[in-house]
Amino acid sequence: MFERFTRVARSVVIDAQEEANGLNAKTIRPEHLLLGLLAGGGPAARTLHNQGCAESAVRAHASGLDPKALQSIGINLDQVRSTTEAAFGEGSLDRPGGSRPRHIPFAKQSKKALELALREAIRLQQRDISDGHILLGLLRSEDPSTQRLLRSISVDPASLREEMEESLTAETRPQE
Amino acid sequence: MSTDQQIAVDASSRDPSVGLRAVRSLRALVERLELLQVDNARSQGWSWQEIADHLDVSRQAVHKKHARRRQE
Numbered sequence: 001m002f003e004r005f006t007r008v009a010r011s012v013v014i015d016a017q018e019e020a021n022g023l024n025a026k027t028i029r030p031e032h033l034l035l036g037l038l039a040g041g042g043p044a045a046r047t048l049h050n051q052g053c054a055e056s057a058v059r060a061h062a063s064g065l066d067p068k069a070l071q072s073i074g075i076n077l078d079q080v081r082s083t084t085e086a087a088f089g090e091g092s093l094d095r096p097g098g099s100r101p102r103h104i105p106f107a108k109q110s111k112k113a114l115e116l117a118l119r120e121a122i123r124l125q126q127r128d129i130s131d132g133h134i135l136l137g138l139l140r141s142e143d144p145s146t147q148r149l150l151r152s153i154s155v156d157p158a159s160l161r162e163e164m165e166e167s168l169t170a171e172t173r174p175q176e
Numbered sequence: 177m178s179t180d181q182q183i184a185v186d187a188s189s190r191d192p193s194v195g196l197r198a199v200r201s202l203r204a205l206v207e208r209l210e211l212l213q214v215d216n217a218r219s220q221g222w223s224w225q226e227i228a229d230h231l232d233v234s235r236q237a238v239h240k241k242h243a244r245r246r247q248e
Contacts, residue, residue: 024211064204069197080205088212096211097245 004118006130008042013114013134015039020104023063024097027107030138030146031062037135043167044131051160057153063094109145113138124168132168136161214242 002010016036020028037044038055060066067077084093106114117137121129138146139161150157210231217227224243228235 024208064200065208066197066201069194069201070205072194073198073202075202075205077205084209084212088216092212093208096208096215 004121004127004129006128008040008131009117009129009134012036012040012042012044012131016110017104019062021102022095024095025104028104028110029062029107030109030113030141030143031058031149033110033113033134033138034058034146034149035062037131037138040131042131044135044164047132047135047160047164047167048155050163051155053150053153053155053160058149061149061152109141109143113141113143116140124165126168130168132164135164136168139164211242211245214238215246218242218246 002013005013012033013036016028016032019032019035019039023032025032034048034053035055035058038048038053038058039045060068065077070077081093085091114134114137117129117133120136120140121127121133124133126133139157147157150160214227217230224239225235228238231238
């Protein structure tokens, strides 16, 4: 199915894998796809930014390391990061498992989101699967953890979907 | 602690969403520090048993958690 992905959509998937790797995750989860979408710089990234979905907030959620929450109990994450990096090298706290690329499988929810991306492209009568379709697929899957993540960073899934779909249908005329 | 920090703590100490997020973040931080420290100990030639003793867990537990990741 990847042969129908646009160049940006492919880079989203590759970035998601790298994110999962860096966060030492066992599978590529929807939040890694979200980070890939934000890094992709395409229409989906623009829509996410418009809807107030900031990369730092998604990253804090995906990595489980929330600097503000740690500050509330008196732990300064920047300080921990710099002392750790002084001992173990730059980026050691954020890539603790080393940066050896491992092949990580897609989580069930991510697979479903990518399958639904194809469905969304078909529904909108569009030939290629773009990053926008991946975002729509992610929202369509209604994965509870993704919904929780969006809620926790005050992003409304419904209006996100609406804006993404508008932007996708404005850019292309339906193909006969 | 600075005044700003004190205000943050006072404001959040009873808010479950902040407190629970702090717990979750602390857990994530511990996980990362464990990876770094275990890798460091192994690269300095420590045995799994020595590492397990310092972490106060069984040798099996520490081996199961880290050996495959380190491809040992």
